Amino acid sequence: MNTYLIASDATTLELLRSTVQSQSLTVKSALVRAEGQLLMPLLQNLEVGILVVCSGQAQKTEDLDALESMTWANPKISVILISDSDTKEDLVRAMRSGVREVVASPPAQNDLIAALSRVVAHHEKIRTSEDGYVGSGKIVAFISCKGGSGSTFLAANTAHLIADTFNRRCVLVDLDLQYGDASYYMSQDGVKNNISDLTQQIDRLDAQLLNSCMHSISPRLNLLAAPDEAGVALAITANQLEQVLTLAKRMHEFVLLDLDSTIDALTLKALDMADVVYVAMECNLPVVRNAKRLVKLFRSLGYGDDKLRLLVNKYQEDGLLDVKSIEQAVGIKVHHTIPNQFAAVNEAFNLGKPLELLHPQNGVLTALRDITASLLHTPLPKARGWMDRWMRKAA
Numbered sequence: 061m062n063t064y065l066i067a068s069d070a071t072t073l074e075l076l077r078s079t080v081q082s083q084s085l086t087v088k089s090a091l092v093r094a095e096g097q098l099l100m101p102l103l104q105n106l107e108v109g110i111l112v113v114c115s116g117q118a119q120k121t122e123d124l125d126a127l128e129s130m131t132w133a134n135p136k137i138s139v140i141l142i143s144d145s146d147t148k149e150d151l152v153r154a155m156r157s158g159v160r161e162v163v164a165s166p167p168a169q170n171d172l173i174a175a176l177s178r179v180v181a182h183h184e185k186i187r188t189s190e191d192g193y194v195g196s197g198k199i200v201a202f203i204s205c206k207g208g209s210g211s212t213f214l215a216a217n218t219a220h221l222i223a224d225t226f227n228r229r230c231v232l233v234d235l236d237l238q239y240g241d242a243s244y245y246m247s248q249d250g251v252k253n254n255i256s257d258l259t260q261q262i263d264r265l266d267a268q269l270l271n272s273c274m275h276s277i278s279p280r281l282n283l284l285a286a287p288d289e290a291g292v293a294l295a296i297t298a299n300q301l302e303q304v305l306t307l308a309k310r311m312h313e314f315v316l317l318d319l320d321s322t323i324d325a326l327t328l329k330a331l332d333m334a335d336v337v338y339v340a341m342e343c344n345l346p347v348v349r350n351a352k353r354l355v356k357l358f359r360s361l362g363y364g365d366d367k368l369r370l371l372v373n374k375y376q377e378d379g380l381l382d383v384k385s386i387e388q389a390v391g392i393k394v395h396h397t398i399p400n401q402f403a404a405v406n407e408a409f410n411l412g413k414p415l416e417l418l419h420p421q422n423g424v425l426t427a428l429r430d431i432t433a434s435l436l437h438t439p440l441p442k443a444r445g446w447m448d449r450w451m452r453k454a455a
């Protein structure tokens with residue numbers, strides 16, 4: 061397995077190198093970081109493997125921010141942080157930034173070996189796992205301030221981008237349990253199984269059962285559909301939902317939720333579990349009022365503004381409300397606007413295909429690509445060639 065070593069001085073670098081090699085691991089790159097040198101530029105182009113990095117007190121916050129961005133963008137890198145701070149707060153902050161192991165500085169060889177072997181075991185588990193990803197994916201919820209604002213369309217097309225453009229394992233879970241229609245945005249084929257097939261046999265829930273109830277939309281994209289009968293949906297409990305989402309997150313790097321705009325116990329459970337909540341709104345006064353109420357509710361539930369991202373959908377530059385007045389009225393920054401493109405969006409819906417396949421240059425997609433790149437903390441991949449797009453369209 062590859063390792064990437066970043067040390068604060070030459071002696072520590074040699075210790076890291078000899079320890080890593082004593083464990084039969086390959087040193088892919090090894091460097092000493094000068095005092096004050098930013099970490100972020102050194103984290104580009106890492107592939108799969110283990111990053112061992114020293115971080116001093118002075119650059120702690122900057123380094124953890126850089127590591128958080130990198131681990132979001134590249135979950136296949138496990139980080140061992142060598143730190144001179146061992147307070148509980150710092151350990152929690154490091155773990156939140158995606159660090160797998162913290163070793164006290166200066167590092168003792170035994171501690172390093174123990175941390176390396178735990179991380180190698182973790183990688184081994186991922187590699188041999190039948191369900192692909194065994195980690196802790198992110199939950200990303202989409203909710204409309206008012207029915208019809210576009211949460212299903214946005215969730216479905218973001219899911220396609222995450223899986224097909226950014227190459228991450230993703231599942232879209234349709235949690236509009238009564239009237240779910242996400243499957244129509246994803247495919248023209250009917251869906252046989254849905255979430256209630258899991259919740260009705262929750263005691264048997266495992267990776268195999270979840271796999272058998274999801275629909276494979278493309279190699280990295282699954283759909284877990286909503287029940288086809290409203291009565292069945294009513295029997296699903298918040299506790300069952302929690303178990304399903306916890307498992308989905310072990311099997312996918314991103315779990316996208318399309319939520320019903322009515323707030324009930326199930327929606328609240330999903331919102332609580334979400335790492336990011338996209339709030340979709342249209343630009344008209346009744347929706348602005350709803351958006352304001354929703355944001356107020358989320359704040360009262362303790363959600364920070366970094367968790368909430370306001371999306372103004374069907375936005376028209378020459379409309380009655382501009383971004384500034386929406387921000388003033390709702391009391392939160394607009395994360396992104398998405399233009400109003402009825403014909404293209406409607407065609408994608410009617411054909412059950414991602415907009416990316418039908419109209420890759422559409423302004424709606426430009427916005428969604430930006431939103432996805434920012435969610436994944438990663439730059440946009442290079443545009444696909446016409447041949448690739450044509451082959452996918454023909455498939």
Ligand SMILES: Nc1ncnc2c1ncn2[C@@H]1O[C@H](COP(=O)(O)OP(=O)(O)OP(=O)(O)O)[C@@H](O)[C@H]1O
Pocket residue numbers: 204206207208209210211212213214236321373374375398399400401402403405406409424
């Ligand atoms: N950017 C856009 N431009 C034009 N039309 C759009 C756009 N986004 C969504 N739509 C259309 O708006 C309608 C509502 O979208 P969608 O079903 O995604 O909303 P929703 O919030 O999930 O609604 P519901 O409350 O019914 O679940 C659909 O016909 C969809 O095609």
Ligand SMILES: [Mg+2]
Pocket residue numbers: 211212213236241318
């Ligand atoms: Mg919907």
